[in-house]
Amino acid sequence: MERLTQFRQLLTEGKFDGFVITSPASRRYLSGFTGSSGVLVINREEAVLLTDFRYLDQATEEVKDFGFKVKEHDPQVWGTVAAEIGKICSGGRSRWGFESEHLVEKNYRALSGQMEWCVLTPTEGFVNRLRRRKSAAEIAAIRKAVQITDQAWARLLPELKPGRTEREIAALFEYYQRQLGAEGTSFPTIVASGPRSALPHGVPTDKKIEAGELLVLDGGARYDGYCSDFTRTVVVGAAPTTQQRELYELVLRAQETALAGMRAGMTGKEVDALAREVITAAGYGERFGHGLGHSLGLQIHELPRLSQTEETVLEPGVVCTVEPGIYLTGWGGIRIENVVVVTEEGIENLTTSPKRLTV
Ligand SMILES: [Mn+2]
Numbered sequence: 001m002e003r004l005t006q007f008r009q010l011l012t013e014g015k016f017d018g019f020v021i022t023s024p025a026s027r028r029y030l031s032g033f034t035g036s037s038g039v040l041v042i043n044r045e046e047a048v049l050l051t052d053f054r055y056l057d058q059a060t061e062e063v064k065d066f067g068f069k070v071k072e073h074d075p076q077v078w079g080t081v082a083a084e085i086g087k088i089c090s091g092g093r094s095r096w097g098f099e100s101e102h103l104v105e106k107n108y109r110a111l112s113g114q115m116e117w118c119v120l121t122p123t124e125g126f127v128n129r130l131r132r133r134k135s136a137a138e139i140a141a142i143r144k145a146v147q148i149t150d151q152a153w154a155r156l157l158p159e160l161k162p163g164r165t166e167r168e169i170a171a172l173f174e175y176y177q178r179q180l181g182a183e184g185t186s187f188p189t190i191v192a193s194g195p196r197s198a199l200p201h202g203v204p205t206d207k208k209i210e211a212g213e214l215l216v217l218d219g220g221a222r223y224d225g226y227c228s229d230f231t232r233t234v235v236v237g238a239a240p241t242t243q244q245r246e247l248y249e250l251v252l253r254a255q256e257t258a259l260a261g262m263r264a265g266m267t268g269k270e271v272d273a274l275a276r277e278v279i280t281a282a283g284y285g286e287r288f289g290h291g292l293g294h295s296l297g298l299q300i301h302e303l304p305r306l307s308q309t310e311e312t313v314l315e316p317g318v319v320c321t322v323e324p325g326i327y328l329t330g331w332g333g334i335r336i337e338n339v340v341v342v343t344e345e346g347i348e349n350l351t352t353s354p355k356r357l358t359v
Contacts, residue, residue: 003030004047004067006130011044016121017094018043018085020111023102025298026127028225032066033059039081040068046088050080078107082114095119097126128303132295133317138226139341142297142319145182145228146339146350148221152176153232153353160359162211162237166191166204169217177221186220186227186300197233197332200290200325211237214244214332220300227300229321230351231337234359244334247284247326248357251334254278254324258292258306259338262322263346268310275324276308284326293321296339318342319350 007030011019021027021040028034030042031049035058038051047066050073051059059070073080085096098108100122112120134142155176160169170189177185192202194213202216209215218231233251235244254275262271272292279288291307295318304312306320314320320342325335338351 001067003130007042008044010129016097017089019097021099023099028298029127029131031068032062034062034225035059041081041084043088048084050084078110079114082111085115085118093117095121097121097123099126100124125303131297132303133315134297134319138297139319141224141226142228143350145221145223145226148177148180148182148223149228149230150351150353151180157359160215160234160236162209164209165206166193167206170204173217173219182221182223184222186222186229189219192216195330195332198327198329200327200333209236214334216333216335225298227296229296229300229337229339231323231335232353233334233336235357236359240357245357248334250279250282251324251326251336252355255322255336258322259347264314264316264342264344267313268304268306269308271306272308279324279326287326287328288324293323295320314342316343
């Protein structure tokens with residue numbers, strides 16, 4: 001009920017008579033419903049989850065503590081949604097919000113076309129105003145997801161040998177996470193070796209890992225709906241070259257600088273700059289072509305971000321990644337990623353895996 005009460009506060013502040021929620025993560029956050037299909041219709045008096053026959057029993061159980069009623073919608077979903085909205089605001093002129101980053105144009109037309117008396121108003125990141133500060137229970141779920149990933153990495157390290165393919169490494173990592181209690185991955189695992197490690201999001205291939213190559217693994221687990229995110233870079237089966245070691249130490253120093261300097265009250269841009277200045281001063285600023293990090297929770301990428309354009313001030317309870325990288329086309333890439341909780345004084349580091357270049 002607490003989340004619904006807070007959400008209604010947002011409705012009042014935004015002068016909305018009601019709100020339609022369609023995105024899976026916000027739907028789950030507000031109603032507790034974990035199914036794959038359903039629409040929330042919320043105003044100051046009513047909160048309804050409209051879903052289909054497959055989910056009626058499950059939904060009734062899941063929404064119990066969240067203050068929602070469950071109703072079945074027709075195959076014509078948007079007709080039922082419009083009728084429900086008409087019913088709870090007696091068809092009078094009203095202003096309802098929707099998630100413009102999620103409701104596609106075809107569905108928007110189907111909905112708005114059936115309720116001319118209602119002004120459907122686009123919003124962006126509306127529920128995120130609640131979701132960006134994680135509760136103790138949410139942080140506990142993320143912490144568990146991070147622990148699973150850390151343990152899977154420890155289990156994987158002895159398996160990182162020349163001759164193995166990127167796909168084999170990715171499959172083992174995902175299997176270990178499942179063995180350790182993950183519901184699944186938070187996104188498809190990235191494993192990229194040798195020159196391919198210069199691809200920040202390299203999809204694993206049948207390429208065999210050769211001795212002395214860099215290997216970047218970026219993956220995460222899902223636990224109780226919440227995500228972890230993790231990257232380590234290692235040199236497999238040989239001592240690192242001088243260049244590999246120097247660039248690795250530079251990325252590590254950039255990450256440690258950000259971890260030591262960030263705290264609540266800074267903007268995402270200011271935190272990004274902590275790491276970016278270290279890499280830029282060494283002459284590799286152009287090769288760090290992505291943001292320093294992103295929030296995560298029910299989704300792998302949430303707001304606010306740590307980037308060169310993020311003006312949002314970080315509040316305590318924001319959980320985000322810190323993941324600087326350097327990518328040299330044809331040579332390889334290096335990235336190191338931890339998950340942290342932002343606090344008044346600094347951060348709490350959730351990721352505990354060692355940061356060793358050699359395996
Ligand atoms: Mn990430």
